[in-house]
Amino acid sequence: MNSRDRTPPEKELKVGFGSLIETRTFEVPAGDAPPWDATTKLSVVGSDADRADGRDKASGRAKYTHDIAFPGMLQAAILRAPIARGLLQNLDLEKARSMPGVAAVIALKEVGKRVRFVGDEIAAVAAPTLDLCRDALEAIVAEYAQEGHTVDFLFADGAPVLDEQGDITDPWPDAGEELTAAFAKAKTTVTGTYRTEVQTHASMESHGAVAKWTDADLDVYMSTQATFGVRGELSQAMRAAGLQCKSVTIHAEFVGGGFGSKFTAGAEGRAVALLAHAANAPVKLVLNRFEEHTCTGNRPAALMQFRAAVDEQGAIIAWDQRSWGGCGHNGQGGGIAIPDHLLAKAARRRERAHQDLATDADPARPMRAPAHPQGFFGAELCIDELAAAAGIDPLALRKQNDAQPLRLQQYELGAERFGWEQARAAAAEAKQDQHARYLRGVGCASARWGNLGNDGRGRGDGPGHGAVCRIHQDGSVEARSGAQDVGTGFKSVLTNLTAEELGIRAEQVRATAGHTTDPSGPAAGGSTTTASLAPVIRHAAFLCKQELAKKAAEHLGVAADSIVFAAGRLSAGDTSMSFGDACKLIGPNPIEMRGERFPNYKGKVFERGVCGAQFAEVEVDTWTGIVRVLRMLAIQDCGIVVAQKPAESQVLGAMIQGIGFALHEQRILDRQSGRMLNGDFLRYKVPGALDVPPMEVIMQSVANGHSNCSAAGLGEAPTCASAAAIANAVFHAIGHPVRRLPITPDKVLAALHQRGGK
Amino acid sequence: MTKDLHDGGAFSRRSFLKGASAAAVGSAALHANADAHQDGPKSYAQGAHAIALTVNGKEHRLQVETRTTLLDALRDTLDLTGAKKGCDRGACGGCTVHVDGLPVNACLMLALDAQATQITTVEGIGRPGHDHPLVLEFARCDAMQCGVCTPGMVMSSLHCLQTNANPDRASVQRAISGNICRCGTYGRICEAVAGAAKRMQGEKR
Ligand code: FES
Ligand code: FES
Numbered sequence: 035m036n037s038r039d040r041t042p043p044e045k046e047l048k049v050g051f052g053s054l055i056e057t058r059t060f061e062v063p064a065g066d067a068p069p070w071d072a073t074t075k076l077s078v079v080g081s082d083a084d085r086a087d088g089r090d091k092a093s094g095r096a097k098y099t100h101d102i103a104f105p106g107m108l109q110a111a112i113l114r115a116p117i118a119r120g121l122l123q124n125l126d127l128e129k130a131r132s133m134p135g136v137a138a139v140i141a142l143k144e145v146g147k148r149v150r151f152v153g154d155e156i157a158a159v160a161a162p163t164l165d166l167c168r169d170a171l172e173a174i175v176a177e178y179a180q181e182g183h184t185v186d187f188l189f190a191d192g193a194p195v196l197d198e199q200g201d202i203t204d205p206w207p208d209a210g211e212e213l214t215a216a217f218a219k220a221k222t223t224v225t226g227t228y229r230t231e232v233q234t235h236a237s238m239e240s241h242g243a244v245a246k247w248t249d250a251d252l253d254v255y256m257s258t259q260a261t262f263g264v265r266g267e268l269s270q271a272m273r274a275a276g277l278q279c280k281s282v283t284i285h286a287e288f289v290g291g292g293f294g295s296k297f298t299a300g301a302e303g304r305a306v307a308l309l310a311h312a313a314n315a316p317v318k319l320v321l322n323r324f325e326e327h328t329c330t331g332n333r334p335a336a337l338m339q340f341r342a343a344v345d346e347q348g349a350i351i352a353w354d355q356r357s358w359g360g361c362g363h364n365g366q367g368g369g370i371a372i373p374d375h376l377l378a379k380a381a382r383r384r385e386r387a388h389q390d391l392a393t394d395a396d397p398a399r400p401m402r403a404p405a406h407p408q409g410f411f412g413a414e415l416c417i418d419e420l421a422a423a424a425g426i427d428p429l430a431l432r433k434q435n436d437a438q439p440l441r442l443q444q445y446e447l448g449a450e451r452f453g454w455e456q457a458r459a460a461a462a463e464a465k466q467d468q469h470a471r472y473l474r475g476v477g478c479a480s481a482r483w484g485n486l487g488n489d490g491r492g493r494g495d496g497p498g499h500g501a502v503c504r505i506h507q508d509g510s511v512e513a514r515s516g517a518q519d520v521g522t523g524f525k526s527v528l529t530n531l532t533a534e535e536l537g538i539r540a541e542q543v544r545a546t547a548g549h550t551t552d553p554s555g556p557a558a559g560g561s562t563t564t565a566s567l568a569p570v571i572r573h574a575a576f577l578c579k580q581e582l583a584k585k586a587a588e589h590l591g592v593a594a595d596s597i598v599f600a601a602g603r604l605s606a607g608d609t610s611m612s613f614g615d616a617c618k619l620i621g622p623n624p625i626e627m628r629g630e631r632f633p634n635y636k637g638k639v640f641e642r643g644v645c646g647a648q649f650a651e652v653e654v655d656t657w658t659g660i661v662r663v664l665r666m667l668a669i670q671d672c673g674i675v676v677a678q679k680p681a682e683s684q685v686l687g688a689m690i691q692g693i694g695f696a697l698h699e700q701r702i703l704d705r706q707s708g709r710m711l712n713g714d715f716l717r718y719k720v721p722g723a724l725d726v727p728p729m730e731v732i733m734q735s736v737a738n739g740h741s742n743c744s745a746a747g748l749g750e751a752p753t754c755a756s757a758a759a760i761a762n763a764v765f766h767a768i769g770h771p772v773r774r775l776p777i778t779p780d781k782v783l784a785a786l787h788q789r790g791g792k
Numbered sequence: 793m794t795k796d797l798h799d800g801g802a803f804s805r806r807s808f809l810k811g812a813s814a815a816a817v818g819s820a821a822l823h824a825n826a827d828a829h830q831d832g833p834k835s836y837a838q839g840a841h842a843i844a845l846t847v848n849g850k851e852h853r854l855q856v857e858t859r860t861t862l863l864d865a866l867r868d869t870l871d872l873t874g875a876k877k878g879c880d881r882g883a884c885g886g887c888t889v890h891v892d893g894l895p896v897n898a899c900l901m902l903a904l905d906a907q908a909t910q911i912t913t914v915e916g917i918g919r920p921g922h923d924h925p926l927v928l929e930f931a932r933c934d935a936m937q938c939g940v941c942t943p944g945m946v947m948s949s950l951h952c953l954q955t956n957a958n959p960d961r962a963s964v965q966r967a968i969s970g971n972i973c974r975c976g977t978y979g980r981i982c983e984a985v986a987g988a989a990k991r992m993q994g995e996k997r
Contacts, residue, residue, distance in 0.1 A: 088931030091939030092946055093923055094874020094914035101873035165859060238878045238886060238940040238974045290876075290940035291974055323879040521938030521975050679934035683977060687937055690976030715883035715972055723965040723978040 047071040049640040049739040051671065054439055060637030060739050065630070066569075067535065067576035070674060070744060072737035077600075078533040079743070080675045080735055083540035086525035087288070098288045099257040100320055102244045108137050108160040110309050110319035111167035112302060113174050114329065115143075115154040118183035118394040118708025122147055126175035127157060136161045136170045137313035142301055149178060150363040151395050152708045153329040155301040160309040160317045183394035185703040187335055187360030190391040194337070194358065200774060201227040202339045202356075209354055209383055216352035216381035220343030222424040223352070228340065228412030229774040231700035232360065233333040234326075235401055236720055239290020241330050242320035243303050245310035250280040252307060256299065258284065259292040260557035261518050264299040265550050271304045277311055286548035289520040293691075294400035295331045296520070297557055327713040331399025332701060334368040335360030336408035340416040342380075344424050350417070350435045353380040356387035357409075365392030367399070370409030373480050373754075376417060378437035394708055400559060402688070403483065403750035407695055407757050411775060414479040414758035418765055428762065429454055429478055440640075440736065441480060444647040444669040447732065448478065452649040452667045461651075461766060473654045474664075477762025481646030481670065483751035486740045487565030488556050489634045498631040499566055500553025503532055503574035505582060505625045509614040511536065511543045513571060517555025517563055518548040522749060523680025527564050528571055530676050531743065535575035536582075537599030538613050553628060561644075561672075561747025566631070568676055568745035574629030581627065585619040586611060632741075639740045644748065646670040648689065648755040652763040656786055659779030661764055663693055663727045666756070671734040673746030678733065685731045685752040692756020694721045697776050836904050843907050847872065848916025856903040863887045863898035865906075866913060874914035874943040878972065885971030888944040889913045895951040897970075914943040917950060925995065926950055929987035937975035944971050949985045958989050 045062040048055055048071045055072050062069055070076065090096040115122075123146075127139045142155040149156075159170040184190050194202050209217070217223060243256040252272065258264050261284040272279035289296070306319040321330065336359055343352040359368010368390040421428040433445050449455070454476065461474040490498030504512040513528035528545035536543075546552065553570075556562045579599055587594035592606035603610045649667040654660075668685050675681050698719035702711045712718040738744045757775060764782070765771045770789035772781045836858045844853050845862075847870060854869045863880070866872045866889070878886030880899045887898040890912040918924030926946050929935070936942040945968055952959050952967035959967070964982045973981075 084931045085934050085936070087939070088934065088936060089923055089927055091936050092927040092930035092942050093918070094872075094943040094946075096939055097873065098876075098940060100877065101867070103868070103871060163857070164864075165857060236974050238876070238884070238938065238972070289938065291938040293974075320877075323881065323883075521936075523937070680937070683934050683937050683975075683980065686979060687976030690978065691974075714881055715879045716881070720972050720974055721976070721978075722972060723968045723981070726965075726976075726978045729979055 045069065047737070047739045048073050049737045051440060051734050051736040052443055054443065058638050058739060060635040062635060063632040066632045067573050067742045069742045070737065071739065076534055078530045078540050080678050082678055083526065083530060085523055085680050086529045086540070086545045096288045098239055098290050099242050099244060099255050099286065100239055100290070102255045102318070104244070104246060104316040107244070107316040107318055108162055108313055109164045109167050110158055110160040110306055110317050111164065111171055112142070112155050112305065112325070113157040113171045113176065114325070115149040115152060115156055115178070117149055117178050117180050118152050118185060120149050120178040120180040122149060122156065122176065123179050124175065124177040125157065129175065130159060130170040130173040133170055133173060135166050137315060138309045139170065139174070140305065140308055140312060142305060152710070153325065153396060155305070158305040158309055158319070160313045183708050185393050185395050185708045186705055187358070187391045187393050188337070190393050192389055192391055196227070200229065206354065206356070207387065213352060213354060213381045213383055217343050219345065220352055221346050222420065223341060223343040224416065224419045224423050225341040226339070226416050226419060226771065226773055228338045228415065230336045230408045230411060231775060232335045233401065233695055233699045234701055234718065235293040235295035235331065236327065236718070237291030237293060237295060240321040240323065240326040241296060241300060241302055242318070243306045244316060244318045245307040246316040247310055250278045252279055252282045253285065254282065254303070254307060255285045256303060257289050257296060258286050258299070259289065259296040259518060259520050259559060261286050261516055261548055261550050262554045263297060263557050264303060267299045268303065268307055272307060275308060284550045286518045287546070289518050289548065292520045292558065293402045294404065294559060297400065297559060300330070323715060324713040327701070327718060328710045329396055331397060333401035333407070334362070334398035336368065336370050338370055338409065338412040340413060342416050342420045344420055344426070348424065348426050348431060348434050349379045350377055350420070351380055353377045354383050359388070359390040361390045361392055362395045362397030363392055364397045365390050366397065367404070369405045370412070371405040372409040372413035373482060375437045375441070375482055376432060376435050376480065379435060395703060402691065403753040406750065406754040407692065410479060410754045410758045411761055415761045415765060415771055415773065418477065418762045419771055427458070432478070432480065436480065438641070438645050440671060441645040441647055444645060444734070448647045448649050448667055448669045451730070451732065454478070454649065457651055458766070465769070471655065471657055473656060473767040474651065475654065475763040475765065475767025476649070476651045477759050477766055478647060478649045479755040479758035479762060481648060481751045481755035482643065483561050483747070483754070484643030485561050485565060485747055486634055486639065486642060486738065487747070488562050489566070490631050491633050499555045499570060500631070501567060501571040501574045501629045502553055503578045503627055503629070505578050505617060505620065507617055507620045507622065507624070509617040511538070512546065513543050513575070514546045514552045515555050515567060515571065516548070516550050516552035517567060518558055520558045522558065522563065522684060523677045524558070524563055526677035526680050527568055531568055531572045532575040535572055535599070536579055536613065538602050561750045563747065564676060564745050565673070565747045568743050569741040570629035570631045572629070572743050574627050577627035577629065578625050581625045582616055582620070586616045589619055634740045637739060640736060640738045644671050644673065644746050644751045646751050646755060648752070648759045650759040650763045652760060652767055654764060654767045654782060659782035659786070661697055661777055661782060663760060665727050666729045666759070668730070668752055669732045669734065670748070670752050671736040672748035673736055673738050674744040675733050675735045676743070676745050681733055681748055682731045684748050685733070686729055688752035689729055689756045690721050690726055691753065693725060693760065694719070695775060696757035696760040697778070700776050834905070841904060843904060845903065845906055845911060846909065847911045848913060858902070858904065860903045861899050862889070862901040862903045862906045865903035866898060872913050872915055876940050876944060878940065883972070884941070885948060886941055886944040888947040888971065890947060890951065893954070895948055914946055925991040926984065926988040929984040929991065930981070933980045933984040933987060935977050935980040935984040937977055941971055941973040945973065945981050949981065949988070952985060953989055953992065957993060959985065
């Protein structure tokens with residue numbers, strides 16, 4: 035296809051949502067499938083079709099990495115450092131090597147190198163059973179010269195001083211003329227210090243892999259979010275280890291969650307490949323829950339100070355911030371992101387005032403909307419404090435300052451659906467009773483993510499991605515991508531787009547994902563998968579459709595381009611045939627086409643990302659300090675919604691993870707030993723069924739105009755808002771902010787105390 | 793130290809099973825073992841044992857070590873991988889199977905103690921070639937994302953339906969309160985169980 039050489043024709047598309055729909059002109063690349071817009075009637079895309087692999091998962095048939103087994107397969111385990119910092123002085127593997135049954139023992143850290151955190155990888159073993167592996171780990175002699183460590187970032191070099199209330203005492207650095215002037219003319223100003231704790235990803239399927247060599251070809255079944263990324267990583271690692279390695283193939287057909295922790299093969303991924311080589315047998319290495327909590331990354335802690343001001347009219351005219359990230363030993367990844375869309379009218383500090391602080395702990399990894407839930411919690415709560423101080427309704431303050439038209443509609447819709455005014459009023463009235471044990475509060479927050487997909491043309495995008503569509507003689511249809519479905523519903527994106535294009539039902543398409551033998555896709559991160567690949571998947575089906583139309587045209591005696599694919603039939607005028615009959619014309623070789631990722635359309639897209647708004651109502655028990663979320667609502671867009679039910683599920687999941695972040699979750703490291711004290715599911719509290727109230731999600735299908743199907747990603751945006759909405763509801767209930775997550779009973783009782791007899 | 797770290801620092805599984813009643817964990821899915829052995833679990837010598845397990849109505853002969861859990865026996869020896877190992881500590885419910893009709897965390901039961909019981913795993917519900925109504929409803933309600941917790945959820949839900957043909961939302965929440973779903977699918981699981989209840993009543997009529 036040399037379509038890119040031709041000048042792209044201009045095309046008018048209706049973009050937007052609801053009353054915001056307007057006609058705009060886009061350059062649509064020649065050869066692409068004709069773009070959908072806000073007026074296109076779609077029958078599978080956005081329908082209530084079931085998740086493509088739903089029954090396989092619920093019935094236990096789905097085989098995840100943890101479930102993969104081969105004859106003669108060995109198990110493996112890793113020896114981890116018990117100290118937070120020090121030098122590895124001696125490592126003796128001989129005794130373990132000589133144990134009967136132990137097939138391979140390898141060092142993962144050189145003697146003389148530094149241990150960086152409790153759990154740092156020292157050595158790995160492979161043996162027929164896990165029990166034997168554990169025995170072998172005990173036989174390894176590892177000696178350390180221990181050094182002093184710091185695991186609490188507030189004690190790290192560069193941490194600011196806090197007073198007893200937890201507020202930053204250092205004066206603000208010079209704000210510059212403009213910002214100083216803006217604060218000077220403000221009607222109301224508030225200042226607060228906000229803090230969040232380390233959250234772990236805690237995917238239900240821990241990191242793990244099965245490695246299998248066939249001569250110099252390496253197959254790795256891995257629980258990963260980045261099939262192509264880890265392929266490159268592993269082939270490099272094998273070369274670096276001096277191994278003959280002709281090819282690396284990654285398989286990740288089913289992945290048990292990732293949330294950002296599974297972009298790299300990690301020490302465990304490299305170890306399993308090396309062990310399999312050394313043992314000359316397939317090897318499986320699966321991390322246990324403690325390792326998963328302590329050695330596979332996390333959302334770092336954040337310390338933030340904000341000050342904000344409104345003028346007489348309720349415009350937020352000044353905003354200032356400084357922040358510190360509580361990171362692991364590499365001192366990276368602790369930045370925060372705040373809802374800038376609420377601050378379009380505000381004067382801001384010119385230089386970014388942020389510092390990442392290193393501790394002797396497991397490094398941060400991206401976690402669902404990296405930097406956002408922390409920053410949104412602090413900033414949205416600060417904005418609610420500002421609204422309260424200025425006597426303005428917090429939703430009204432947002433409506434007045436939000437720069438994005440789509441979200442203004444979302445506030446409107448959400449307020450109506452949630453009964454914002456009534457619920458706020460009822461909560462306020464109930465507070466009049468001085469002796470009431472239970473208080474109620476209602477809060478809201480905004481969501482935002484900016485990504486319309488990797489089209490292979492941006493900086494760092496890598497090569498253009500692909501997808502394959504195949505139509506067989508027996509009428510079966512395959513849609514394939516080498517990208518992975520980590521639970522997002524990507525396989526439904528494959529089936530729904532393909533079925534839509536071919537005019538058949540979603541169940542007639544079989545989706546395959548996660549094998550690097552298929553065309554590449556991006557890592558499942560940053561909400562890029564659907565936005566990047568949906569247009570290619572559709573294009574592959576579109577090309578197959580044209581081929582099938584040619585065959586049917588001959589048979590029906592009509593022109594190929596007059597054939598319409600709909601409702602399981604190919605029709606032209608008053609003649610038609612069933613899709614199945616048309617497929618019989620194919621012959622033994624299936625129609626197979628590879629889609630092309632055309633550049634994102636040039637033109638003024640409706641939104642450069644996605645918007646959302648969330649609402650929460652809570653109940654605070656003033657006797658125990660326990661907060662219960664009573665109900666939540668999310669309004670969210672993700673371009674044109676491709677897979678409705680999985681999309682809704684993803685938003686619900688983001689809200690539930692937000693409940694955890696707001697109320698429960700916190701990694702606790704022992705300052706003395708540097709070890710995680712709650713590295714399990716008993717003491718690290720992930721929300722359970724009883725913590726989750728009735729929740730509603732309203733998905734808005736928004737035609738953006740950036741590609742042939744306007745699909746945008748969804749994983750991150752809803753994650754921004756949930757904890758912030760809950761914290762705002764708690765503030766509303768108590769009348770005093772809890773500025774530190776998680777909002778545990780001790781903090782609630784302290785806030786009630788500070789609020790005094792009010 | 794090494795071993796301690798590798799095991800997450802928890803007490804050993806055998807002492808846990810012998811000494812503690814599972815109530816401390818707070819999961820509803822733990823008590824079958826205690827009921828099956830009213831005098832407490834039997835003791836076995838260390839080493840390999842040839843045993844028989846009845847799983848999904850079929851008898852399997854296999855070799856296990858004393859320390860092998862029912863979960864490892866099912867997954868690693870019998871290749872029944874529907875039960876998942878989310879924590880190996882009785883804290884996530886991913887490994888839920890039924891033992892003599894009661895939901896059990898298979899990671900908290902030794903394979904040896906499961907002899908002479910009827911074990912049902914997610915692979916054994918439904919009829920051959922037909923998915924169980926719960927499976928159909930989980931799919932219809934999209935009561936899953938990554939799906940790793942899902943078979944365990946199905947098994948806890950199944951017990952809920954077996955004791956109450958028409959459970960309300962709160963009963964379902966309690967029934968699955970020992971199952972963790974990191975992806976966050978609880979609400980839709982409640983809907984799926986309600987849907988399955990309807991379907992199953994329809995089937996009976
Ligand atoms: S694996 Fe058994 S409860 Fe978690
Ligand atoms: S669906 Fe992923 S843990 Fe429940």
